[in-house]
Amino acid sequence: MRDPRRRSGRARATLALFAIGYGLRIARPLLLPLVLSVLLAVVLAPLVRLLRRLRLPYPLAAAIVVAAFTGATGVGVYALADPATTWIERAPETMREIERRLRKVKESVVEARQAAETVEKITSVDGDRPPTEVTVKEPSLASRLVATTQSAFLNAVEVIVLLYFLLAFGETFLRKLVKLPSRLRSKVHVVSITTDIEREVSSYLFTVACINAGLGAATVIAMSLLGMPNPVLWGVLAAVLNFVPYLGSTVTLIVLTLVAILTFDTLPRALFVPAVFLGLATLEGQFVNPMIVGRRMSLSPPIIVIALMLGGWIWGVVGLLIAVPVLAVVKIYCAHNDELAPVAELLGSD
Known part of the structure; x- marks a missing residue:
């Protein structure tokens, strides 16, 4: 007979996972810019350290890196905005043109559809009375693009501001963390683990x-x-x-x-x-x-699929883009923690 306490524990764990998922989904406006800025900070941290070798202070080095990154991204978005918008606006016309060109390939499908429509008309009870048409006016493509652009711009500003402060004062935060009352050995361990994780994550994300x-x-x-x-x-x-x-x-x-x-x-x-x-x-x-x-950083395909499903459900398209990088960060962190090493092994493909 199964232990009721064990079943109760599993039920609580399942409910906790669902609660965490819904919490992350609700907190998307707050957490998404934070997660993006942390990932970008990890990728760009080596560039800040490179400028530090020139004896530049952290705030100035971080400002240079963030300005260069923002400028390059802005130039790229500006250069691609016109062709991307053109293709989006032409999407309905494009689909009609593609359908016309593929008409010979799908003639049988069209004939079957026409036959089905004929049968439907014959068997219709109210064939003589045309149905009442209801037209719902949807927002135009231009208005939707404007709303999306405004939201994306505000999120980008949040990410840039958070990115700067993470790059400029991340090392200062680590030094303050080490100064907390604790044993010397644990302080050294915190610094070592944090540095190793940051460098390994940075190397992985930059390589990808x-x-x-x-x-x-x-x-x-x-x-x-x-x-x-x-x-x-x-x-x-x-x-x-x-x-x-x-x-x-x-x-x-x-x-x-x-x-x-x-x-x-x-x-x-x-x-x-x-x-x-x-x-x-x-x-x-x-x-x-x-x-x-390398195989050391390879991730399990089933885990990747699950991460993509969760990322898309919680944070939409951006969640799909950052799901695997976040999963890689979790694996690296677990690999540096003896208690969580089995989790890292579970996430890997070996």
Whole structure:
């Protein structure tokens, strides 16, 4: 007979997990900028330390790094805003054009649909009386883009401010933490563990960012050679979405396929575009990433899928983008803690 206390403990743990999930979802406006700024601070911390070697104070070094990062990001967004907006506005027209070009391929589907509509009309009881149409006026695309841009701008300002303070005063906070009353051995342990975790996480995230940037650059070159419009836009899309394993490359592949069908006259030439990108993504995922990142930082595929589901449910698209980096941070932290080492082993793919 099972122990009722054990079942009660499992029930409480399950309820606690659901409560944490809903709490994170409700606190999204507060926690999302904080998590993003922490991840960016970990990635950019080596650049701040590099400027510190020139005897620059932390606030000045952090200001230079944040200004350079913000400027580069702003220039990129400004350069890609027009083509991205154009493609978004053309989306309905694009889908109609793609449907027209693929009409020969799906003639059987269209005929079946027409037959079904005919049967429905014959069997309809109120066939002579047309149904009342109700039109719901939705917000225009322009108004939705303006609202989204305003929200994104405010979130970006929050992330930049938090990022600066984390880079400028992170070391000061660590020194104050060490000064807390405690044994000398535990102080040394705190400093050692914190430094190791920060450097390992920074190295991992920076390496993954470089790999994704390499995939984006290769995509830009390939799309340029194949005659695709706006190749830089597709390269940036491939680099950003590659932070989302499996799903990101799939979305990029679908987008490139649709754009290629719209761009080229013949279907074989259009399908050559996604085939080339599929080859690049396979090369990156199966060879480049494992070779550079190594098996030590590899994550379990089922755990990755679960993390993506939770990240998307809790924080939407941004949650999908940061789910795997956050999972990697958790694994590194657990690997440096003897009590949590089994959790790190569970998260790994070995």
